[in-house]
Each structure stands twice: as structure tokens, then as C-alpha cells.
Amino acid sequence: MNKKVKVYGLPTCPVCRRTKKYLEDEGIDYEYLDVSANHDFAKEMIVKSGQKTVPVVEIGGEIIIGFDKAKIEELLKR
Amino acid sequence: MKRIYDLIIIGAGPAGITAAVYAARKKIDTLVVTKDIGGQAALSGDIQNYTGYQFISGPELAEKFEEHMRKFNFDIRENEEVTKLAAKQNNFLVKTDKNSYRAKTVIVASGKKSRELGISGEKEFKNKGLVYCATCDAPLFSEDDVAVIGGGNSALDATLQLMKIANYVYIINRSNSLRGDEIMQEKIKESKKVSILNNSQVIEILGDNFVNAIKIKKDKKVETLAVQGIFVEIGLIPNSNFAVDLNKTKSGEIKVNNKNETNIPGIFAAGDVTDVFEKQIIIAAGEGAKATLSVFRYLSSRK
Numbered sequence: 001m002n003k004k005v006k007v008y009g010l011p012t013c014p015v016c017r018r019t020k021k022y023l024e025d026e027g028i029d030y031e032y033l034d035v036s037a038n039h040d041f042a043k044e045m046i047v048k049s050g051q052k053t054v055p056v057v058e059i060g061g062e063i064i065i066g067f068d069k070a071k072i073e074e075l076l077k078r
Numbered sequence: 079m080k081r082i083y084d085l086i087i088i089g090a091g092p093a094g095i096t097a098a099v100y101a102a103r104k105k106i107d108t109l110v111v112t113k114d115i116g117g118q119a120a121l122s123g124d125i126q127n128y129t130g131y132q133f134i135s136g137p138e139l140a141e142k143f144e145e146h147m148r149k150f151n152f153d154i155r156e157n158e159e160v161t162k163l164a165a166k167q168n169n170f171l172v173k174t175d176k177n178s179y180r181a182k183t184v185i186v187a188s189g190k191k192s193r194e195l196g197i198s199g200e201k202e203f204k205n206k207g208l209v210y211c212a213t214c215d216a217p218l219f220s221e222d223d224v225a226v227i228g229g230g231n232s233a234l235d236a237t238l239q240l241m242k243i244a245n246y247v248y249i250i251n252r253s254n255s256l257r258g259d260e261i262m263q264e265k266i267k268e269s270k271k272v273s274i275l276n277n278s279q280v281i282e283i284l285g286d287n288f289v290n291a292i293k294i295k296k297d298k299k300v301e302t303l304a305v306q307g308i309f310v311e312i313g314l315i316p317n318s319n320f321a322v323d324l325n326k327t328k329s330g331e332i333k334v335n336n337k338n339e340t341n342i343p344g345i346f347a348a349g350d351v352t353d354v355f356e357k358q359i360i361i362a363a364g365e366g367a368k369a370t371l372s373v374f375r376y377l378s379s380r381k
């Protein structure tokens with residue numbers, strides 16, 4: 001059971017750093033998309049999440065806005 | 079019977095975390111209830127005034143705080159918001175959006191949050207172009223026209239960040255001149271990408287799915303300004319609404335004495351949520367330590 005995890009974030013965003021660090025500490029593989037480096041990433045994130053803040057975490061197609069450990073664990077278990 | 083903790087700490091910013099570390103070392107049976115870990119400290123970009131670190135980023139310092147707290151084994155409930163604090167029989171009831179807890183003593187360390195505009199469209203467009211943390215989200219607005227609301231240091235700081243990124247920046251300032259540091263003002267005034275609108279007040283936020291304009295009132299005239307982003311920087315307010323029985327200042331800061339006692343014996347408070355002189359990380363941390371040492375004395379005297 002290996003769900004794909006994506007993190008949309010910004011280098012300036014403190015909560016993005018926390019999110020990435022958490023995933024790394026838990027040994028969860030993820031793809032990091034810097035939305036400031038690529039405009040398409042930003043558009044993709046805004047369309048998927050219907051809002052305009054970072055981080056956005058996508059796990060198996062489901063979207064979490066912000067850093068929410070409990071939600072991440074829940075979606076990974078499902 | 080519900081478990082009765084010796085101490086509940088509300089909030090895990092610098093004040094709450096330091097209070098928790100002291101509580102663990104004093105072996106006080108403690109629960110920490112908090113919305114997030116790190117508080118405002120995790121939101122600041124660069125910190126250059128916390129002793130021992132000549133330079134550290136906010137998230138890094140918050141991580142170090144968290145590591146220190148988690149070294150000890152006590153209960154931490156994250157992502158819970160306290161909605162009520164009340165005296166019940168001989169102890170205190172702490173209600174959250176998910177649970178309720180009891181304790182013999184409480185430390186309120188719930189800090190501050192951004193003041194909201196309180197105008198039409200604000201709730202609807204929050205996170206949909208309306209932003210309260212420039213450090214976090216500014217780069218999402220590259221190529222956009224944006225408005226910064228406010229005229230103090232945090233508004234100027236947001237403007238300096240946005241000048242480098244956005245297409246154009248309007249500063250919407252209620253008074254007749256900016257208040258922030260001269261150095262920042264000079265840099266902003268030199269920029270060709272910034273207009274400063276003094277004596278102006280935002281009265282409505284407009285958009286469909288996302289923000290596309292604001293209505294402002296200037297000298298009794300109302301005009302509409304097309305913007306895709308709005309950065310609200312009009313100051314901070316204390317998170318003290320849930321503590322209805324505590325004495326507060328006019329601005330809502332909980333009044334404490336130099337032992338961090340409030341008007342209710344058994345309830346203590348620390349950090350930015352209090353009327354302590356100056357709001358800084360090192361001060362909040364020190365206040366958290368003091369609060370727990372006061373709790374320790376209070377509990378010992380009642381054994």
C-alpha cells in the first residue's frame with residue numbers, strides 16, 4: 001500500500017518546512033512542488049484545493065490544506 | 079470520574095512550551111491543549127534576538143522547542159481549540175471543540191492572532207486571495223496586483239516582500255501617514271511599483287471564486303480597485319475570548335502580576351496573551367517558566 005504523497009509549497013513558508021520535516025522524520029516519500037518556481041504547479045494547486053495558501057498536501061488524490069498531522073496519518077492509513 | 083490533571087497548559091507557542099518543559103521537570107501531571115505547535119514563533123522569518131542563536135529561522139526555532147517538549151512523556155493534544163475555561167467545584171473545566179478536560183490549575187498561554195477587518199467578503203474570501211501571513215503566502219501572488227491593508231511595521235514588511243514579487247502593490251492606510259520605520263518607508267517610496275493611499279478604508283471585498291477587487295472609501299468617496307490579493311496587516315489581538323472570568327485590559331490582554339497570577343487563584347497566564355511588558359519570544363518563554371514555577375508553589379501549598 002503505497003499512496004502517492006505530494007506537497008505543494010513555497011520556500012518562504014514556515015509551515016511548508018514543518019510539513020516536509022514531518023514527512024521526512026516519518027520516512028514518508030513525497031514529491032515536493034515549489035509553486036513559486038513553476039506557474040503551472042501554482043495553478044494546479046489552486047484548482048485542486050479551491051484556495052490560495054500553502055502548504056497543500058495531496059495523498060492518493062485527496063487534499064489537505066495546511067499542516068495537519070492527524071489528517072495525514074488518517075489518509076495514509078485508509 | 080474524569081481524570082483531573084494537576085495542570086492544563088493552553089497553547090504551545092514559546093510560552094506554553096517552556097511552561098510544559100518546566101512542568102515536566104517538576105513532575106507536575108500536565109496536559110497541553112493547543113491549536114498548533116510553535117505559535118507565532120513558527121511564522122516569523124528570521125530571528126536574531128533569541129540568546130544562543132545569532133540567527134535562526136522561526137520554523138527551526140519552533141522545531142527545537144517542540145523537540146525539547148516531546149522529550150518528556152506527557153499528554154499533548156494538538157489541533158484542538160479551547161472554547162471555554164471555567165471554574166467547576168474545586169477545579170477547572172477546559173472545553174475544546176473536541177473534548178473537555180479538568181485540572182487543578184491552568185496556564186493560559188494562547189498568544190495572539192491577526193486582527194481581522196470585520197467587513198463584508200472577509201470570511202468568504204479568506205485564503206482565496208485574502209491573506210494574513212505575508213511571510214507564508216506572498217510568492218503565490220507573482221504577477222498579481224495586490225493590496226496591503228495597514229500602515230505599521232508589519233504592513234511595511236509585507237510591502238517590501240511583495241514589491242519583489244507582485245506586479246503592483248497598493249498600501250491602504252487609514253490614517254494620514256504611514257507609521258512604520260523610516261528606513262522601510264524610504265525603500266517603499268522609492269519603488270515605482272507601490273502606491274500609498276492614505277486616509278483610506280477598505281469597506282468591502284469583492285470576487286467570484288477568488289478575490290478580484292476591493293471597495294475603498296477615501297474622503298467620503300467610494301472607489302473600486304482591481305486586485306487579486308489582499309494582505310491584512312492591521313495588528314494582533316489576544317486569544318482570550320474563552321477566558322470570560324479573567325480580568326483583562328481594554329484590548330483583551332489578560333492581566334497578570336509578576337508571579338503570572340490572574341484574578342482567579344489557580345489560573346495563571348503567560349506570554350503574548352497577557353499584559354506583560356513587550357511581546358517577544360524570549361520574554362514569552364521566560365513568562366512560561368515563571369508561570370509553571372508559580373503553579374508548582376500553588377500546588378505544593380495546597381497539598
Ligand SMILES: Cc1cc2nc3c(=O)[nH]c(=O)nc-3n(C[C@H](O)[C@H](O)[C@H](O)COP(=O)(O)OP(=O)(O)OC[C@H]3O[C@@H](n4cnc5c(N)ncnc54)[C@H](O)[C@@H]3O)c2cc1C
Nearest residue numbers: 089090091092093113114117118122160189190349350359
Ligand atoms: C511575523 C512575526 C515575526 C516575529 N518576529 C519575532 C522576532 O524576530 N523575535 C522575537 O522575539 N519575537 C518575534 N515575534 C513575536 C513572537 O513570535 C511572539 O512574541 C511569541 O511567539 C509569543 O509567544 P506565546 O507563546 O505567548 O504566543 P504564541 O506564539 O501566539 O502562541 C500561542 C499558542 O496558543 C495556541 N492557541 C491560540 N488560541 C488557542 C485556543 N483557543 N485553544 C488552544 N490553543 C490556542 C496557538 O495555536 C499557539 O500554539 C514575531 C511575531 C510575528 C507574527
